[in-house]
Amino acid sequence: LAKTTQPISMDSYEGQEVNITCSHNNIATNDYITWYQQFPSQGPRFIIQGYKTKVTNEVASLFIPADRKSSTLSLPRVSLSDTAVYYCLVGDSNTGGFKTIFGAGTRLFVKA
Amino acid sequence: NAGVTQTPKFRVLKTGQSMTLLCAQDMNHEYMYWYRQDPGMGLRLIHYSVGEGTTAKGEVPDGYNVSRLKKQNFLLGLESAAPSQTSVYFCASSSSSGGADEQFFGPGTRLTVL
Numbered sequence: 001l002a003k004t005t006q007p008i009s010m011d012s013y014e015g016q017e018v019n020i021t022c023s024h025n026n027i028a029t030n031d032y033i034t035w036y037q038q039f040p041s042q043g044p045r046f047i048i049q050g051y052k053t054k055v056t057n058e059v060a061s062l063f064i065p066a067d068r069k070s071s072t073l074s075l076p077r078v079s080l081s082d083t084a085v086y087y088c089l090v091g092d093s094n095t096g097g098f099k100t101i102f103g104a105g106t107r108l109f110v111k112a
Numbered sequence: 113n114a115g116v117t118q119t120p121k122f123r124v125l126k127t128g129q130s131m132t133l134l135c136a137q138d139m140n141h142e143y144m145y146w147y148r149q150d151p152g153m154g155l156r157l158i159h160y161s162v163g164e165g166t167t168a169k170g171e172v173p174d175g176y177n178v179s180r181l182k183k184q185n186f187l188l189g190l191e192s193a194a195p196s197q198t199s200v201y202f203c204a205s206s207s208s209s210g211g212a213d214e215q216f217f218g219p220g221t222r223l224t225v226l
Contacts, residue, residue: 034214043116043202043217044155087154101171102147102155 004088009107018075020106022088025069031090033064033071038085038105047086048073075108083110114138116218118203124224125193133188133221135203143206144186145170145215146178148199155202161186193225 005023012018024033032051036044048055050062050071061074075082085105119134135144142163147155147170157170161180175197177189186205190197200222204215 036215041220043204043220044215045217046214049214101157104152104154 003101004090004103006086006088006103006106008104009109011109011111012078013111014079015077018078018082018108018110020073020075020086020088020108021070022073023070024088024090027068027090031068033062033068034089034091035060035062035073036087036089036102038087044087044102078108078110080110080112082108084108116203116205116216118201118218118221120221121219122222124226125190126226127194129193130189130191131193131223132190133201133203133223135186135188135205135218136184137186137203137205137216138184139205139207139216140183141205141207141216142183143208143213144180145204145206146176146186146188147202147204148172148197149202149220150199158188158201193223195225197223198225199223 032049034049035047037047038044048057048060048062050064052064055062063072085107087102087105116137145160146158148158149155156172158172158176159167159170159178161167164180164183167178167180179187200220202220203218206213206215
């Protein structure tokens with residue numbers, strides 16, 4: 001079962017770029033890497049997903065090295081509203097076995 | 113589109129009481145999930161369903177039962193509530209396996225068992 005390891009917390013200032021790295025040494029060939037964001041008293045919200053190399057959307061970038069044993073979520077120019085918990089997940093599309101596990105996540109605190 | 117809705121939003125139970133949490137989605141998703149989240153912790157999967165009429169156990173299924181009689185609804189039941197089941201419960205849905213597909217979450221149900 002693929003497990004992920006993330007830093008427990010991170011601090012940043014408004015306008016800075018934030019990089020959160022997730023370790024997933026046991027990632028399987030078919031596994032995708034997905035990141036979610038959760039604000040207090042809300043359900044998690046999908047941010048970005050990737051399989052290899054780099055993926056970018058309007059809110060974040062995801063960097064995945066060739067061995068896929070880690071991944072880095074990059075948030076450009078964070079604002080106070082980016083203060084949240086960020087979860088890294090690995091899982092596959094094999095309908096015979098559901099493997100997605102949410103870890104404890106990384107608490108990002110953005111200061112003014 | 114309401115997305116994923118959960119009923120009720122809050123509930124207080126006494127030990128030994130029973131209740132059912134209702135999750136509904138209007139996105140025609142095949143997969144539905146129930147998670148619990150304890151303070152300061154990540155989400156843990158209780159049960160999930162890969163389609164109407166099917167259910168399967170997740171990480172922490174003990175003390176809970178589920179049913180998926182209709183594709184759009186996923187019910188979570190507590191037959192005899194215990195204080196250890198005090199938590200926030202989130203329902204989610206996805207069009208395919210949650211490992212490779214975006215899960216859409218509901219707003220959560222905050223349950224307290226006294």
